[in-house]
Structure formats: structure tokens, C-alpha cells
Amino acid sequence: MGRIETDLCIIGAGSGGLALAAGAVQMGARVVLVEAHKMGGDCLNYGCVPSKALLAAAARAQAVREGGFGVAPSEPEVDYAAAKDHVASVIGRIAPHDSQERFESLGVTVIRAWGAFLSERELQAGDDVIAARRFVVATGSSPLVPPIPGLDEVPYLTNETLWDLRERPEHLLVIGGGPIGMEMAQAHRRLGSRVTVIEGDRALNRDDPEAAAILLARLREEGIEIVEGQQAARVSGTAGAIALETADGTVHSGSHLLVAVGRRTNLDGLNLSAAGVETTRAGVTVGPDLRSSNRRIYAIGDAAGGMQFTHVAAYHAGIVIRSALLGLPSKARTDHIPRVTYCDPELAQVGLTEAEARNTHGDRVEVARFDFDGNDRALATGRGAGFVKVMAVRGRPVGVTIVGAEAGELISTWALALSSRLRMSAVAGMVAPYPTLSEVNKRAAGAYFSHRLFDSPWVKRAVRFVQKVLP
Numbered sequence: 387m388g389r390i391e392t393d394l395c396i397i398g399a400g401s402g403g404l405a406l407a408a409g410a411v412q413m414g415a416r417v418v419l420v421e422a423h424k425m426g427g428d429c430l431n432y433g434c435v436p437s438k439a440l441l442a443a444a445a446r447a448q449a450v451r452e453g454g455f456g457v458a459p460s461e462p463e464v465d466y467a468a469a470k471d472h473v474a475s476v477i478g479r480i481a482p483h484d485s486q487e488r489f490e491s492l493g494v495t496v497i498r499a500w501g502a503f504l505s506e507r508e509l510q511a512g513d514d515v516i517a518a519r520r521f522v523v524a525t526g527s528s529p530l531v532p533p534i535p536g537l538d539e540v541p542y543l544t545n546e547t548l549w550d551l552r553e554r555p556e557h558l559l560v561i562g563g564g565p566i567g568m569e570m571a572q573a574h575r576r577l578g579s580r581v582t583v584i585e586g587d588r589a590l591n592r593d594d595p596e597a598a599a600i601l602l603a604r605l606r607e608e609g610i611e612i613v614e615g616q617q618a619a620r621v622s623g624t625a626g627a628i629a630l631e632t633a634d635g636t637v638h639s640g641s642h643l644l645v646a647v648g649r650r651t652n653l654d655g656l657n658l659s660a661a662g663v664e665t666t667r668a669g670v671t672v673g674p675d676l677r678s679s680n681r682r683i684y685a686i687g688d689a690a691g692g693m694q695f696t697h698v699a700a701y702h703a704g705i706v707i708r709s710a711l712l713g714l715p716s717k718a719r720t721d722h723i724p725r726v727t728y729c730d731p732e733l734a735q736v737g738l739t740e741a742e743a744r745n746t747h748g749d750r751v752e753v754a755r756f757d758f759d760g761n762d763r764a765l766a767t768g769r770g771a772g773f774v775k776v777m778a779v780r781g782r783p784v785g786v787t788i789v790g791a792e793a794g795e796l797i798s799t800w801a802l803a804l805s806s807r808l809r810m811s812a813v814a815g816m817v818a819p820y821p822t823l824s825e826v827n828k829r830a831a832g833a834y835f836s837h838r839l840f841d842s843p844w845v846k847r848a849v850r851f852v853q854k855v856l857p
Contacts, residue, residue: 388513388514388515389514389515389516389517390418390495390514390515390516390517391416391517391518392416392417392418392495392516392517392518392519393410393415393416393417393518393519393520393711394406394410394415394416394417394418394518394519394520394521394522394710394711395417395418395419395420395509395516395518395520395521395522396417396418396419396420396521396522396524397420397501397509397521397522397523397524397525397656398420398421398427398523398524398525398526398652398687398689399419399420399421399424399425399426399427399484399489399496399524400426400427400428400429400524400525400526400687400699401426401427401429401430401687401696401699401700402524402526402686402687402699402700402702402703403419403421403427403522403524403686403687403699403703404419404425404426404427404484404489405699405700405703405704406522406524406686406703406706406707407419407489407492407494408489408492408494409703409704409707410707410710410711411489411492411493411494412492412493413707413711415711416495417493417494417495418494418495418496418497418516418518419489419494419495419496419497420497420499420501420509420511420516421496421497421498422498422499422500422501425481425484425485425486425489426480426481426484427526428526428527428528428545428546429696430477430480430481430484431477432545432546432549433545433696434696435476435477435480436473436476436477436549437545437566437569437570437573437728438728439472439473439476439477440469440470440472440473440570440573440577441569441572441573441728441729441730442472443469443472443473443573443577444469444572444573444574444575444576444577445576445730446462447462447464447576447577447578448576448608448730450462451576454768455768464554464577464578466552466553466554466577466578467552467553469577470549470551470552473549474549486498497511497512497514497516498512499511499512499513499514500512500655501516501656502655502656502657502660503656503657503658503660503661503663504657504660505660505661506660506661506662506680506682506683507682509521518682519682520682520683520684520710521661521682521683521684522683522684522685522686522706522710523653523656523658523663523670523678523683523684523685523686523689524685524686524687524689524699525651525652525653525656525688525689526651526652526687526688526689526699527649527650527651527652527688527689527694528546528649528650528652529544529545529546529645529646529648529649529650530647530648530649530650531544531645532561532618532645532647534561534618534619534620534621535619535620535621536620536621536622537621537645539621539622540621540622540623540624540628540643541624541625541628541643542621542643542644542645543642543643543644543645544644544645544646545566545570545646548570548644551642554574554577554578554579555574555579555640555641555642556579556580556626556640556641556642557579557580557581557582557639557640557641557642558570558571558574558579558580558581558582558640558641558642558643558644559582559584559628559630559638559640559642559643559644560581560582560583560584560643560644560646561584561618561630561643561644561645561646561647562583562584562585562644562645562646562647562648563583563584563585563587563588563589563590563591563612563614564585564590564591564592564646564647564648565590565725565727565728566646567583567585567644567646567647568583568589568590568601568605568727568729569727569728569729570644570646571583571605571610572605572608572610572729572730575605575608575609575610576608580609580640581609581610581611582610582611582612582613582638582640583610583611583612583613584613584616584618584630584632584638585612585613585614585615585616586615586616586617586618587614587615588614588615589602589612589614590602590727590733593727593733593735593739593787594735594739594740594741594775594787594789596740596775597733597773597775597787597788597789598733598789600731600771600772600773600789600790601727601729601731601733601789604729604730604731604771605729613632613636613638616632616633616634616636617632617633618630618631618632619631619632619633621643623639626641626642627639627641628640628641628642628643630643649688649694651668651669651670651688651689651691652688652689653665653669653670653689658670661680661683662679662680663678663679663680663683664678664679666691668691668692669685669688669689669690669691669692670685670689670690670691671691672684672685672690672691674717674718675705675709675715675716675717675718676690676702676705676706676709676718677709684706684709684710686699686702686703686705686706687699687702690702692720693720693723693725695723695725697723697724698723701718701723702718705717705718721737721738721784721804722736722737722801722804722805723736723801724736724794724797724798724800724801726793726794726797728794730791731769731771731772731789731790731791731793732788732789732790732791732792732793732794733788733789733793734787734788734789734793734794734796734797735785735786735787735788735797736785736786736797736800736801736804737777737783737784737785737786737800737804738777738784738785739777739785739787740753740775740777740785740787742785743777743779743784743785746784747779747784750779750780751777751778751779751784752777752778752779752834753775753776753777753778754775754776754778754810754830754831754833754834755773755774755775755776755830755833756773756774756826756829756830756832756833757770757772757773758770758771758772758773758774758790758791758823758826759771760826760829761821761823761825761826761829762820762821762825763821763822763823763825764790764791764823764826766821767791769790769791769823771790772788772789772790772791772793773788773789773790774786774787774788774790774796774826774827774829774830775787775788775830776800776810776830776831776834778810778834781809781810781811782807782808782809782810783800783803783804783808783810783813784804786800786804788800788826790823790826791823792823795823796823796824796826796827799813799816799824799827800813800827810831810834810835811831811835813827813828813830813831814828814831814832814834814835816828816831
């Protein structure tokens with residue numbers, strides 16, 4: 387058994403852990419990275435990367451199916467296994483960047499073993515005991531499997547096991563109408579499967595209802611059956627013949643079952659109590675500085691029990707670098723963190739939704755809006771469905787909802803505005819290239835000022851006066 391003395395020990399080689407390890411070692415810190423499973427974590431191997439690759443394959447199939455602009459539509463010949471090969475190829479191209487070899491070449495000590503705390507300052511990983519000045523828990527999360535009667539007796543898929551499937555499901559049943567469930571529902575429908583989604587609440591219930599309605603209408607138009615307000619009560623059957631009964635007694639039959647109801651934090655086996663670290667069911671209890679009840683131990687990303695997004699984990703890594711390496715005060719915010727559902731059309735949000743803004747700020751909230759069908763590029767490309775909705779208080783945006791083509795790209799402008807606390811005038815004064823979808827952001831910001839300029843009698847009087855006195 388060896389003993390390793392180090393400055394920073396990171397547990398988990400997902401996106402947050404890798405970003406932190408790379409930054410810290412290149413800044414001169416001694417870094418140990420502990421990972422028992424796959425380098426790259428959930429995002430590379432089971433989440434963001436494979437799901438977007440499969441959605442891209444599905445979009446190609448849908449383009450053939452829809453045709454348009456003088457191109458005749460036809461039913462695509464879909465090779466599901468080849469689509470999965472595309473997924474594997476994309477993972478393979480990214481994997482070297484996240485590999486053990488790369489991080490060891492940077493100077494990181496990588497230990498491929500499970501870690502468990504022995505004390506407040508020691509962690510055992512395999513045959514090694516690591517004594518570190520600071521520890522960071524970056525263990526991520528795994529699919530949550532709910533206690534539905536019968537579920538443990540039938541074969542089911544999660545976002546981790548879905549990628550092993552080589553034959554296209556004839557009829558995919560999806561439990562969960564959140565982003566993961568809806569993305570995989572649309573991908574499989576476009577690749578030729580029948581799809582039924584069962585959601586106990588409103589589908590996409592975290593999002594603005596008006597925006598979600600546009601996406602849900604599109605999914606239903608494509609043939610996806612979406613059952614809302616019905617909990618999955620019982621599951622039975624065998625491989626290829628699965629029956630899902632909802633609370634109202636309706637039975638939905640399918641060939642495959644995907645469980646996509648949420649995530650649970652990976653803290654099992656860490657023995658955090660030995661380190662004096664308090665936890666809840668959501669994750670490690672941390673303050674705004676991401677420190678746990680043991681000031682030497684941080685938690686980032688999903689392990690911190692907050693927003694579960696890859697970009698949040700990377701953002702948290704920057705917070706810890708400033709605090710643990712440079713000794714600078716640094717606190718994490720959430721008001722500027724965007725989120726995206728990558729269906730077609732995409733649905734993006736940063737800051738408060740309209741309902742949240744009105745609940746928080748009351749009558750001080752003003753809503754500015756611009757529809758995609760007023761954008762020339764959207765019309766030219768046949769993507770005029772959707773809108774930008776900006777919630778502003780005293781000239782500053784506090785939240786933005788976008789539903790439409792490339793919403794995930796467009797939301798970045800507003801993420802910057804909220805992060806830097808810019809005023810609406812900053813976006814309104816931006817010059818966007820024509821014709822681009824990005825003009826919808828400028829036009830939405832301009833709509834905030836329109837009634838002030840065009841409906842104000844004072845402005846009209848001022849213009850008339852100036853016109854009289856100008857030479």
C-alpha cells in the first residue's frame with residue numbers, strides 16, 4: 387500500500403473533474419485524479435455526446451421524410467445499427483481528449499479505483515492512501531430508477547444501457563417526459579420506431595408552458611403519443627412484449643421500455659461521514675463557495691446537489707480553482723446558467739421563466755417578445771415556428787425563454803447578458819449579421835423599447851420640436 391501526498395485530490399473524471407484537473411495541474415498544483423469507471427463520465431459515454439449524435443442521425447432521416455423546397459419527400463431507409471455506429475464514432479473521436487493518457491501527460495496522477503474516505507484528510511483508492519490539502523467530490527449522477535411495481539422483473543433501458551441496443555425498437559415506451567425522455571422519444575420516432583411517453587405531471591414541466599406547447603405539438607405531429615398526468619403504476623411482460631399500466635388503468639404495450647425520470651447523485655461508497663461531510667438525498671451539502679461541512683472538501687457538478695448540467699460542472703471547476711488554488715473568494719451563481727432541450731425545435735431557458743419572474747418581481751416585470759416568423763432567415767429555411775421571450779426588470783433581463791431553431795445557440799447571448807448584468811440596450815444596440823437567426827435576439831430586445839419610442843406622446847412632441855428648429 388502506497389501513500390500519496392498531494393495538493394488536490396479529485397474524485398471523479400467526468401466533465402467537472404477533468405476540467406478542474408487540467409486547470410489545476412497546469413497552474414502548478416500537484417493533482418491526483420481518482421476514477422474507477424470510464425474517463426469522461428456520463429456526458430461523454432452515456433449523456434450529452436451520444437444523445438446529440440443520435441439526434442443528428444434522426445434529423446437526417448427526418449429531412450428525407452419531409453423533403454420540401456422542390457425536393458420530393460420519401461421514406462428514409464434507416465439502418466439503426468449504423469446510427470449507433472455514428473454515436474460510437476463520435477465518442478471515439480472525443481475520448482482521447484478525456485483519456486488517462488492525456489491527463490498523465492499533463493502531470494496528473496490518475497488512479498483507476500473506487501475511493502472511500504478514511505478520515506477528514508485521507509482517501510483510500512485501491513492500494514493507495516491519498517493525503518490531500520483539498521479534496522473535490524465530482525462523482526456525478528446516475529439514472530434514477532423509481533420503485534414501480536414489476537419494474538425489477540422486466541428488461542428496461544436507461545440512458546446508460548440504451549447505447550448498447552443495436553436493433554431498432556419496434557415500439558419504445560418512455561417513462562418520463564423531461565428533456566432526456568423527449569429527446570430520445572423524438573430520435574427514435576424519426577428513426578422509425580413507434581413511441582409512447584408516459585409522464586405523471588405535465589410534459590417538460592420545468593419549462594415555460596407556452597414554449598413547451600410548441601415543442602410538444604411538433605412531437606405529436608410526428609406521431610409520438612404523449613400521455614400526461616398519469617403515473618406509471620405497474621410494469622409487466624418480457625423482452626419484446628412489455629405492458630405498462632398507468633394509474634387510470636390504461637395499458638400501453640411496447641417492445642422496449644426506457645426509464646428517464648431523473649438522476650441520483652453518485653455518493654455511495656465514499657464514506658463521506660468519516661470525512662465529516664454532510665449530505666442529503668440531493669447530494670453533498672455545500673455553500674455558495676461549493677465547500678462542504680468539511681472546509682477542505684468541495685463538491686462540484688451533480689454531486690453538489692444543484693443543477694445537473696455538464697456546463698455547470700465545468701463552471702464549478704473554475705470556482706474551485708479560484709478558491710482552492712489561488713485563495714480568492716469565489717461563489718457560484720445559478721441565475722445565469724442556461725439549459726436546453728435539444729429536440730426539434732429546441733427549447734432553451736436562462737434565468738427566470740415568465741411565471742417565476744412575475745412571482746419574484748411582481749408588476750415590475752416587463753415581457754418583450756419576438757416571433758421567429760418575423761425573421762427572414764427563419765422563413766427562408768422553413769423554420770419560422772417559435773419565439774424569444776425576455777423578462778426584464780428596470781431595463782435588465784432577468785430571464786429569457788427561446789423555443790425554435792438553434793435555440794441552444796441563441797440563448798448564449800442572453801446567458802452573457804445575465805452573467806455580466808448587461809442592460810437590454812446592450813443587446814438592442816448589437817449589430818447582427820443579416821440574414822441570421824441571431825437577429826431574433828436583437829429584435830426581442832428592440833421590442834422592449836418600441837412602445838417607449840413609438841407610443842410616447844413626449845417622444846413625438848420632441849421629434850416635432852427638433853424638426854422645427856433644425857436648420
